[in-house]
Amino acid sequence: MVKQIDFSTLMASSVHDMKNIIAAISQAYESMLAQMPKELQRSSQARLIEQEALRLDAMLMQLLGIYKLEHNQLRLQPEYCRLDELFEDLHNRHRELLQYRNIDLQIKLDDPDLEGFFDASLMGTVLDNALGNAVNYCRSSILLQAEFVDNGVLLTINDDGPGYPAHHLGAVHNQAASSIDRDSGSTGLGLYFAANIVAMHDQEERPARLELSNGGPLSGACMTIWLALPSLF
């Protein structure tokens, strides 16, 4: 007898395979690129391959994340993370593209040794998506900022584009986010994922916050995330 598997489980397992395929292709591409002539290395086609591979991978990560979220399999593994390292990783993943598109990425930390307490891999996915969005909508600049606020860290992603549509503005809660029209495309889905991941970082009496606004130092779209630092007593 054939065992019945529900569609989402089937999809999740295919997503795993797809991620591995992308990784294999990317690795082959990287070793090929290293042997290519310089002008090909700098070509727009090379950037396109990198950018699209990156986007595909980020989308699959998010898809897998949402699958786990809905099946209650997503577990938080928070730890102390240096914000300079988090931003460096983020920058690295988008470096070629930012250079190619001539986008100026500013990174600001109010203390070079600032630490946050969160799940670096999940928060990395949230910020990856947010940065991807900013890259699409900005004119020429993006700001990544981290500050120590209220015994927690406040992360900001700000760009100089047209900003969020009015109906997205304000505090985003995961319950509210689930009512976001999830058919409206990747922005809605990304926000739904982000709101849930941020909410998983809630601490008793000190809930994590996700807020969308327009303005900020670069006067475009501005996403802020506040995450508490642990305190026992």
Place this chain on the structure above:
Amino acid sequence: MIDFSKMRFLVVDDFSEFRSSIRGILRLLGVQQIDTAANGTDVLELCRRHRYDVILHDYNLGEGVSGQQVLEQLHNEKLLSPHCIFVMVTAENTQAMVLAALECEPDDYLTKPFNKVALQTRLERLIRRKQVLTPVLNALESNDFAAALEACQAIENKEPRHAVLCLRYKAQALQELARYLELEQMLEQQARTRPTAWNLQALASLWLRQGRFEQLTRLLTAATRQFPMMPELRDIQASLAANNNDLPVMQEALQQAVALSPNTVRRQIRLACHAWLNNDHKVAAHAIHQCWEVGRYSASFDPELLWQLASILTQSAGERRMPDDAQHWLKIIERSWQQVHSLQPAAALLRIEQRRRQGRAHDAEELQPLIEALHNHKNDYAAITLLQLGDWLAQLEQSDAAQSFWLHCAARYAGTTGVLEQISQRLPQFNPEPLRKAIELSRQAAALHTQEQTEQAMPLFEQALQLAPQLIEVNMAAAGLFLEQLRQHQPDANNRLGDCLKRIGGLSKLDPETPQHQHMQTALELSPW
């Protein structure tokens, strides 16, 4: 930029494509010396022969040992230099896998798949960290803890931003130097300002030993709320419950820890023991079964577990014939562990019980040599094995022999919560009071010792040892003090330490004190006489 060209790498994965793709990335980074391995045995062999700078190790190696078990074994055999960077690679970050990977404390872990840039940044950071810590790690490698402490201090003064990297090594050095009060102060301050998993675990175990139970209870409540996913906190909760002689709470805490991180064999062994002592044979059998499922290739696994499993399953069947699964485990012991001399007579005893259940009378002459063989190995068995051996002997109407095993269990394992109650049920005339008194004295002494009041601790240990010379807990606690005295070159300390270890004699690999016991044995052997 970090120069990778002179570093030696080991890449471990059971899939050859993955090994070659990592090798490809490493070549792009300029690495020239890359060894690869597909299984744990090869890893251990390679690590015995070479000193690696970086090991990239897949967690899930398919059939056989897991990355966690390889890392445990590398630590056990001291095959990893503190300078080596060990990165655990996981294919999928399920909770069991991530927690298991974290529990054996690799330097970092990385989720597959990753690309060149991600690997490069990660490695560069880890290498830079180890570079900062070089003087500390050098001192630790030569067991010079005073120098390690000094080196930590120097880093804190010169580069305060790296101070956080030193904390753990500083704690280790203070612990080894028996500077418990400074250690306590440092850990408590950290718990207030920057609580982390290791720090809370270290503070909680220190407070447990110091007997500061009120502070410990408050800490555990706050810490489990803040870090609900930390199995180590539940372990300490279990120890606290054990201290209060509260077996049900202890079992519950261990079950919670096991639910969080099921792949750690030592914890499953502990759960099996205490669930059985708590008369929950079902949970005990399940825990042992889990040891087999996840840990049969682990260095912590011992076939004595399978005997316990066969015995528990037979016990649970009442007077009916021996269940098939019990026979299955017995067969495995008889076939695969013939060389374990303590185990074969124990298996033979269960076979006689099997025949008794089939209505076949046993031969007294057959039993006598068996009892003798069991007796010769009586120091090799864990607490619940001794109790069950006694139970089967009693069933076969060998009441003197049964009683001798039960009493031997009491004399050695009275410190294990639940043991004395089990023995009192079997031997109503048995007086556990002297043993209880010895444990109380020994725990008081251990608390004084870890509060640096050694002078006051000494006479209490002596009294306890007089009351209960065979008790493992008392001997181990006293040996801890004597080991320190040995390091401080106090006269006669090696004799006192040697006497403790001699009184303990053999020790079952299932005993939670085994790693510490081995450590002491080595320290004694290395000490100049």
